[in-house]
Amino acid sequence: MYLKDVSKLQPLFSAAFVKAMAKKKLVRIMKLTAILLFAACLQVSARGYSQTITLHVKNASLEKVITEIKNQTGYSFFYNASWLKNAKPVSTELKNASIEQALNAIFKDQPFSYVIVNNTIVLKQKEPSSNKESSNKVTTLLSPIDIKGRVLNENNEPVEGASIVVKGTQNGTTTNADGFFELKGVDAAATLVISGVSIEAREVKVEGRNVLNITAKIKITENQEVVINAGYYDVKKRVATGNISRIDEKTIERQPVANPLEAMQGRVPGVFIQQFTGLPGGLISIQIRGRNSINPNVGSNPLFIVDGVPFSSESFGTGFGGVQQNYVSPLNSISPSDIESIEVLKDADATAIYGSRGANGVVLITTKKGKAGKTSIDINFSTGFSEVPHFMHLLTKEQNLEMKTEALKNSNLWPLSPADYGKAPDVFLWDATRYTDWQKELIGRTAKTTNARIALSGGSSKTRYLFSGSYLKLGSVFPGDFGYQKGSGLFNLTHRSENDRFSFSFSANYTIDDNHLPQLDLTNEAIHLSPGAPALFDQNGNINWENNTWLNPMATYLNPKYRATGENLITNVGLDYEVIPGLHLRSNFGYNKRDLEQLATTPFSSIRPDLLANFQVGSVFGNAKVKTWIIEPQLEYTRSLGKGKIILLAGTSFQDTKSSSEVKSATGYTSDALLENIGAAPNVRISLANAYQYRYMAVFGRVNYNLHDKYVLNLTARRDGSSRFGPENKFGNFGAAGAAWIFSEEKLFKNLRFLSFGKIRASYGITGSDNIGNYQYLDSYSPTTNPYQGITGLVPTRLANAEYGWETNKKLEAGIELKLFNRINLEVSYYKNSSSNQLVGYGLPVITGQASVQRNLPATVQNTGWEFELKTENLKGAVSWLTDFNLSIPRNKLIAFPNIENSSYRNLVVGEPLSIVRGFKYTGVDYITGLYTFEDLNNDGVITDEDLQVIGNNGVDYYLGMNNSISYKGFELNFLIQAVKQTGVDYFSSFSSPPGYLGYLSNQPALVMDRWQYPGHVTDIQKFGNGGLSNYMNLSRSDRNLTDASYIKLRNVQLSYQLPVKWINKAKMKKADVFIQGQNLITLTDYVGLDPESQYNYRLPPLRTITMGIQISL
């Protein structure tokens, strides 16, 4: 039916052609010698180019004119090179003409017409060229037929401007905006060659059919052609001078995760991401190229920028506790499904334009934008479950009893006096027949997860929009009704004026998340509770307190609730006006508002009846707000200079952040039912009221010179002022120089067939950090929470130091990027960063009144490392197989610290990494006493801190990730394997008392049964009992506690299947995929404990998640 419409749409280019063809009975099939040439990629950014054309040419070749238009506008051309032989010389006078005007003038007398597809100009032949014939003519017996057809991509979207050529001839046409085409007089046995800028070329046999529906694969953009967002500017990877890694939406979509950082894990070289907990919304740390600060408490968080708005990387919360303590990831409020790309800026060239905030790298998050075309609706729904992937191997009830009995005997406390029975109730008071696997009971549930998203997008070439809503629900592995929910809405609008000189973009992203959890992480209880502990409920279904001999976790841990509700709004307006060709005046206006409300309740029902008077029954209400606005006016000028192109950028930045937080404690409630109502509490106290303002301004600039896309020089500079410094030290200067040489463009290398692309780049520069908290220079007093005799007290806030100044972070980087045999992309980078004049919270003895003061230290920390990234196309064609491999080898070293022995950093050693550990050297269990022994360095007969020595390095040796992507027909399989070689802390740290220690009811790992039992017994575990407490405590400070925490994780697997087009068309859909996804599926490790990544066994380990779902486009 639609074919009728097609013929109406065709006259522009096919009328003459059709007539000419109709006259011939036989079609001579010619060899198509020319290969389609793709001048540039579809996604060339228009930014930095003029939207008008000025040309004065006389009898210039069309090729030259095309090149000139390319240079002026950044548009690409798509055509068959052989066609240009028929082109006529061009003479024209154009001044500030629009692209359409220019093209109309140029192509007026040419045997071509054109269409503009995005930023690509696709040429079409007006007439068939019949004057050239191939020597190998084939005559067929069949009569020619007329063909009508349509080309769609994998997503069932029409492909505009695709070229359809009859193989062996120059007979061809191009698809229109809806993907339709028409060819007349084609040999019924002919083969059509379909190609285009956005699709993979393919061939289709006509086989006598009159109607052809052709599906083409979307072309994967060449690695070097990807356009990267560098923050203040865009750059094509090919000519980038800095080190910027990019993760696209496809990769993010593949993972059933709630936090964008999780989606990056294992995929970016030089970026180490660690999940601290499996609690929903919990902290995920990110470190780019190692730790720069000697103070472990100074965050190594990078600068996060979401849609141009700086996003505080500090953990957001009022700090009053709850299950997450302060481990709330700020990036929770960004929904991964709304993200188009994440860029990680690593070296000086990329980060110096962020000046004082670039020291730890920059992470740019860009949300999704609408695409031109018909309105499309995308629906994504998935559901599945999460669970604790691995439990600890703990003592059984029998072993636990044996341990405790033996411990009492060893401590000469057997039989225990009845008054002390409460210290070992599992031996003396509780039902001897009970056995509970507390891990299963308390953290062993499967948590349901549900994820849904619907997006509406579309628009014209001038105006595009996207609206999406998404919802995520994560259950909890704890018993009871707990969980995490997140809903988000994204609206994005871009508009370009008719003459393309003015453009406007608006985006708004609103997220609400609601975290509802018990107040304490039950993992601690699950690991430590005696397996002989009593039943949770008595026969009547009431909480069983077993005569007040234990703290029933069902009440004590599950009844106190924690609830955190967050709201986050990020809006951004971008304006761009082309004052004169090449000169753009633009500005970003960003606004971010975040709110967090927290509630923690301690109800009567959570407290053992006999302890009621001891506890403050009540609620804590927390409330935190952050508002940030930013304005960044900029000027950018692009023009030719000499034989190359120069881009100048100058801008300023003004940012203001205001934050306040408040915590109220409400007590004296008479009923548990009222706990969430602050009005029902007789006593309300404001236990915290904080506010701060942070202001930041900068002037920055960039000069980029590109000569023949072969030599590129990039200079950036920035002057920053921050309110976080004292009056004399508010401003600092930063900058970098970067250069790239695309040597594969040199004649010498052009002949090397195996080398498709080769680039060497290097950069050096200085960045800084103002990640130091606010007002640290200010000598002030703060009010006390509780009035005394009705008077509010005042106490000093901090130790103030008005003299600290900027720290400097010097970064050196060199890299090589190669593309070999057209299918192997290799990138190797080396970096050397040094951080000096370290600005830290300098640890003080608390006899000064406080534990630290903000100041500069003469210390220098150096981070060096190698990063490798290898992308290979192992198989092309019907089965395609891509591998993406990355490896990072970071090294960290304290290279200078004068007078270190008199500082609070005496535990560090110059010449060694910051992760060095001083401790005792473990020398085994004494076979006579049965106690742990350590090397007595000073031979004084006792183990004291004088015996501490360097015992190892608690850090990461290297980490790698390998993603494979295999597709066959409609199937696609992706899996990511991540491996980390590291040292970590052993299980002792999570078991604070020796096995069987009286009065402390801890279960232990099963391996403690190898304990020492009799004089002469040679073993590695100390005897049970109260003796040897200090030996046990020293053990966790010894090299015995440093253990191999390396692991290999099957981090992510996705299998998807695209439903056949026939079915989809019947259902009037464009595309439909079904998929199954898994996260943290398998972990291989020797680590004793719940998880080598989170290590500490009192925190819930990262969960294993499996979901399945469907993705539909309408």
Next chain:
Amino acid sequence: MIKHFKNIRFGFVASRLKSLARLQGGLFLFALAVCISSCKKFVDIDPPVSEVVSETVFTDDRSATSAIVGIYSRMMSVEAFAGLDMGFYPALSADELKLLTTTAEQSQFENNTLLSSNSDLLSSFWEPGYRYIWYANSAIEGLSRSTGVSQAVKTQLLGEAKFIRAFCHFHLANLFGAIPYITSSDYRLNAVASKISQAEVYNKIIGDLLEAQTNLSDNYITSGRVRPNRGTATALLARVYLYTGDWSKAETEASALIADSKYQLEADLNKVFMAGSKEAIWQLMPVNPGLNTWEEKYITNGQGGLTLTNGLLNSFEANDNRRNSWIKSWTNGTGTVTTYYPYKYKAVSGQPLTEYNMVFRLAEQFLIRAEARANTNKLSGPGSASSDLNTVRNRADLGNTTAITQTELLEAILQERRVELFTEWGHRWFDLKRMNKATMVLGPLKSDWQPTDVLYPIPQTELDKNKNLSPQNAGY
């Protein structure tokens, strides 16, 4: 042709350059001018609304008073140090309390097996003690610089600050032995401060207390006895003289308080720890809404979690009314376990605020004077050790002491201190140490006892950060 084309191109560029340079330059100059004038101001921000700049604090009487009152508020906001812990942990280390459920940290105190890494050691004593000293020093410096505060208020507040400084150092020195005596708020000096001997610490305490005595007024400047007056400084001074064996001065200072009609022993033992107690010399007022004293924790914990030791329970003479009024028992549901817990403070959370945390009370002054007199051989008759001792005994419905010789009397006074002051402010632990009786008394009771256990170890993190705090106390 190519050449020609290039010429055209350059012509176009050249024609643009001038106008562009003008425009661009103009814009830049404008932007730069705006920036330079406004930027510096842009990043100058006001102090946060939640804080007061130090100079402002000491510009008037009201806010200067807040800077002293803030210290008491902080002392009573938490259990640490003054709230509860000074009465609790030393009672474990001595022979007063026994825990039935415990934490690893607490059991180290009870078993005298403290490790320098014990976190309670830092958070309950060292850290809050020195933080209050920092508050006091900051106030002393602020007041000394101030011109806006009236002389009368300034004198009173300086007296309070110096008293607090002496008070905190006194307790720290009794727990840790040789410690630094901090008299400045300058962290650059304090970060490398050295320890001085316990005797030198006492000298400095005496110096501060003598100044406090001069500065503080005789009357309590607010209602109740919750802000230190001259008597409060005198009470601590009497104790310090006693601890240092300066008997005559101890007697003089204690006598001054005993002679003061403001202070009377409460005949009713149940009223001793009440807010209006006549026996009180200084009390700290509970500040947490809905909470009474932190000692209520004893009561609740007492129900199964801890018990007074048999040694202490058995040391009460028959008919000692303190045994009935200040101790309560609890028996579990099955009747197998009975515990005894201190019941000096009786009000629990939610009840009206009727009791204050007693820091100094007159009964101690009688016992101080008795001990001082016994040591100077004023053994019997009016104005003797026995008469003071009997005053305290009689109040508890006990008859006069049977001790006659100096040794017997000193022994009787130690015993009386034990039953009068149990679980208050570390008295028992400090008494056993200062009389060198710790090993004799505690050695047989505690399996891990070492003579060096009389001092707690200095927290390891402190030694790590300031090498002048070395060496660690012996035995750790």
